[in-house]
Amino acid sequence: MAMDLAKEILKLKREKNALILAHYYQPGIIQDLADYVGDSYYLSEIARDCKEEVIMFCGVRFMAESAKVLSPNKTVLMPCPSAGCSMADMASGKALLELKEKHPDAYVVCYINSTCNVKAHCDVAVTSSSALKILKKIPNKKIMFLPDRNLGEYISEFFPEKEFILWDGFCRCHNKVSREDILIEKEKHINAKVLVHPECTKEIRDIADYIGSTSGIIDYATKDEGTDFIIATEEGILHELKKKNPNKNFFIPGDKICCQDMKKTTLENLYDALLNMKNEMIIEENVRKKALRSLENMHLLASQDVRSN
Numbered sequence: 255m256a257m258d259l260a261k262e263i264l265k266l267k268r269e270k271n272a273l274i275l276a277h278y279y280q281p282g283i284i285q286d287l288a289d290y291v292g293d294s295y296y297l298s299e300i301a302r303d304c305k306e307e308v309i310m311f312c313g314v315r316f317m318a319e320s321a322k323v324l325s326p327n328k329t330v331l332m333p334c335p336s337a338g339c340s341m342a343d344m345a346s347g348k349a350l351l352e353l354k355e356k357h358p359d360a361y362v363v364c365y366i367n368s369t370c371n372v373k374a375h376c377d378v379a380v381t382s383s384s385a386l387k388i389l390k391k392i393p394n395k396k397i398m399f400l401p402d403r404n405l406g407e408y409i410s411e412f413f414p415e416k417e418f419i420l421w422d423g424f425c426r427c428h429n430k431v432s433r434e435d436i437l438i439e440k441e442k443h444i445n446a447k448v449l450v451h452p453e454c455t456k457e458i459r460d461i462a463d464y465i466g467s468t469s470g471i472i473d474y475a476t477k478d479e480g481t482d483f484i485i486a487t488e489e490g491i492l493h494e495l496k497k498k499n500p501n502k503n504f505f506i507p508g509d510k511i512c513c514q515d516m517k518k519t520t521l522e523n524l525y526d527a528l529l530n531m532k533n534e535m536i537i538e539e540n541v542r543k544k545a546l547r548s549l550e551n552m553h554l555l556a557s558q559d560v561r562s563n
């Protein structure tokens with residue numbers, strides 16, 4: 255049955271001239287179906303540059319929204335319209351405007367994990383794979399960063415000369431990764447390296463051998479000569495890690511780091527959305543144009559070598 259549905263999706267995809275994009279946190283069966291799998295930065299570039307008229311974005315809302323902002327003439331669909339990002343929902347455009355009034359001289363940087371209404375009031379967007387590169391190119395001394403406090407704090411450590419105003423948002427799934435769980439895994443696998451996403455807290459970042467985006471973690475584990483890795487990010491990444499490294503071992507601390515929203519995509523809702531062209535991203539043109547500026551600045555300031563798959 256599952257196989258039939260996968261075949262039907264591929265057939266429909268060709269009929270509708272659609273492209274399927276999937277983030278590394280998506281269920282493995284969805285990653286296997288996708289035309290491109292990647293991190294937030296890479297997928298935003300593919301969405302912008304692809305020739306297909308329809309993009310089926312298997313990820314969460316801010317990713318599909320960004321695709322629509324970048325490609326207003328394409329039809330951008332999601333398998334499940336309620337797949338949001340709890341961190342993105344921790345900042346609103348209205349609250350950002352209030353904070354900006356208090357710091358009119360700040361350069362405003364948003365994580366791509368933010369709503370369109372927030373992006374509309376920012377100078378530039380960043381992803382975890384492009385943030386440091388982009389920040390290096392910003393001359394302003396005062397930086398406002400939202401919504402992820404952990405990523406903001408991580409970036410700020412590289413720029414001691416700058417003043418950072420950090421929003422108090424976080425990812426419910428990365429923020430609760432436990433140091434004890436990592437140490438337990440380290441005791442069991444003494445040579446294992448600890449690879450951490452920067453959305454984790456400082457106490458987790460402090461015991462990391464490597465800190466980086468999903469694509470950065472995959473690249474590191476693939477190139478490293480070690481065989482054991484403790485992975486402090488969402489477990490969907492294991493699919494690509496194991497595919498690229500069948501002879502290496504990967505351990506998730508506490509056995510579970512799971513983004514419920516990323517797991518809302520199923521073959522059934524993907525098929526239904528494609529067949530009926532459901533769950534289309536619609537963004538008010540005024541907001542889209544403003545949000546576009548922050549995403550275009552992101553692509554402009556990030557150099558080619560941040561891309562990955």
Ligand code: 13P
Pocket residue numbers: 278292293294295367381382383425453466467468469
């Ligand atoms: P990446 O850009 O590293 O893929 O991260 C996206 C994300 O949502 C992390 O929680």
Ligand code: SF4
Pocket residue numbers: 314338339340341342367425426427428453488513515516
């Ligand atoms: Fe958002 Fe966290 Fe899920 Fe990433 S893992 S999409 S930050 S809730």
